[in-house]
Amino acid sequence: MCLRIAITPGEPAGIGPDLVLKLAQQQWPAQLVAVVDKTILEQRAKELGLEVELLAFDPEQPVTPAAAKQIYYLQVDKGCDVEPGQLDERNGQYVLDTLRIASEKNMDGTFAAVVTGPVHKGIINRAGISFSGHTEYFAHQSNTPDVVMMLATKGLRVALATTHIPLAYVSKAITKERLTKVANILYHDLQTKFGVAQPRILVCGLNPHAGEGGHLGNEEIDTITPVLEMLNQEGKNFIGPLPADTLFQAKYLDNADAVLAMYHDQGLPVLKYKGFGNSVNITLGLPFIRTSVDHGTALDLAASGDIEVGSFELAIHEAIKLASKKLQNS
Numbered sequence: 001m002c003l004r005i006a007i008t009p010g011e012p013a014g015i016g017p018d019l020v021l022k023l024a025q026q027q028w029p030a031q032l033v034a035v036v037d038k039t040i041l042e043q044r045a046k047e048l049g050l051e052v053e054l055l056a057f058d059p060e061q062p063v064t065p066a067a068a069k070q071i072y073y074l075q076v077d078k079g080c081d082v083e084p085g086q087l088d089e090r091n092g093q094y095v096l097d098t099l100r101i102a103s104e105k106n107m108d109g110t111f112a113a114v115v116t117g118p119v120h121k122g123i124i125n126r127a128g129i130s131f132s133g134h135t136e137y138f139a140h141q142s143n144t145p146d147v148v149m150m151l152a153t154k155g156l157r158v159a160l161a162t163t164h165i166p167l168a169y170v171s172k173a174i175t176k177e178r179l180t181k182v183a184n185i186l187y188h189d190l191q192t193k194f195g196v197a198q199p200r201i202l203v204c205g206l207n208p209h210a211g212e213g214g215h216l217g218n219e220e221i222d223t224i225t226p227v228l229e230m231l232n233q234e235g236k237n238f239i240g241p242l243p244a245d246t247l248f249q250a251k252y253l254d255n256a257d258a259v260l261a262m263y264h265d266q267g268l269p270v271l272k273y274k275g276f277g278n279s280v281n282i283t284l285g286l287p288f289i290r291t292s293v294d295h296g297t298a299l300d301l302a303a304s305g306d307i308e309v310g311s312f313e314l315a316i317h318e319a320i321k322l323a324s325k326k327l328q329n330s
């Protein structure tokens with residue numbers, strides 16, 4: 001069965017439109033529908049010298065993949081004209097509109113998944129809209145209080161206990177309740193979405209050397225260890241808290257299904273060093289499937305033609321895989 005998948009190109013001044021146009025050069029085993037202002041794709045195609053036919057999406061028509069050099073689009077009107085590489089806050093609301101429509105149409109069953117291109121969090125905030133990332137936005141839109149950001153590359157999955165918050169708030173955000181919820185979502189989704197029967201999860205400490213027995217911080221003793229003990233009493237397999245500076249080595253990772261890091265820049269630099277451009281970002285715990293690229297808006301490369309499409313390709317393949325599995329299990 002052919003699946004219908006929404007694609008949001010993200011920030012129009014970045015490389016999102018380029019990614020969509022480059023990927024439309026090939027045929028996909030799913031119906032990809034870009035949720036976008038058509039004129040943005042037309043303009044960027046001209047700038048890149050790419051030939052692409054844009055097909056108006058009609059939900060009443062059968063779900064069939066577009067041919068190579070074609071892509072379906074669902075029209076969302078932009079706020080203003082786009083100059084590649086130049087952020088404009090008048091398009092902040094437009095970017096959010098594409099995300100809102102994509103999530104609504106995932107929740108009503110029009111789409112089987114959404115694959116997101118990179119957004120610029122700063123410009124959306126400058127447009128007067130509080131926004132910290134897709135992960136939090138889709139959680140809010142779908143009334144799902146607890147979701148988990150996980151990035152995966154060949155040989156490594158890294159999930160985060162906290163996402164886009166200032167470092168100064170991290171310690172307070174890691175409560176027993178939050179950590180238990182994140183750990184359970186990760187454990188459950190590794191089993192159900194990724195087919196890992198008995199997940200083995202390495203958990204980072206928060207402080208240097210996992211707190212050095214309380215001499216370098218107490219979060220490991222007061223919060224992380226009790227949560228892991230409680231989860232393991234339920235028959236799960238969480239190992240830690242381990243010092244984050246030494247756990248990322250083959251000796252530990254070879255026998256692990258995922259690493260749970262306490263904050264964004266504890267886990268993601270390692271993942272991206274291993275697989276930048278070949279990783280995918282997956283939001284766990286949402287009522288719909290959402291995957292994304294591992295990189296940002298790369299404003300410096302918009303309309304240059306000189307971009308890597310590997311992560312976007314991977315994000316689409318992963319969305320198709322996850323959506324097919326969900327369909328089989330339903």
Ligand SMILES: NC(=O)C1=CN([C@@H]2O[C@H](COP(=O)(O)OP(=O)(O)OC[C@H]3O[C@@H](n4cnc5c(N)ncnc54)[C@H](O)[C@@H]3O)[C@@H](O)[C@H]2O)C=CC1
Pocket residue numbers: 010015116117118119120121122134281292293294295296297298299300301306307308309
């Ligand atoms: N999924 C998303 O929506 C994400 C959004 N961002 C946002 O992107 C913006 C810019 O973030 P930065 O930290 O500068 O990261 P960035 O990924 O945009 O750029 C970092 C470096 O990698 C290069 N690069 C990125 N993607 C590339 C590609 N596909 N091909 C070739 N080179 C590529 C850029 O040219 C730049 O030199 C920020 O506002 C950030 O919040 C960042 C990560 C993910």
Ligand SMILES: NCC(=O)COP(=O)(O)O
Pocket residue numbers: 132133134135136268281292
């Ligand atoms: N580093 C990952 C990132 O910033 C993407 O976050 P999100 O927009 O997927 O929530």
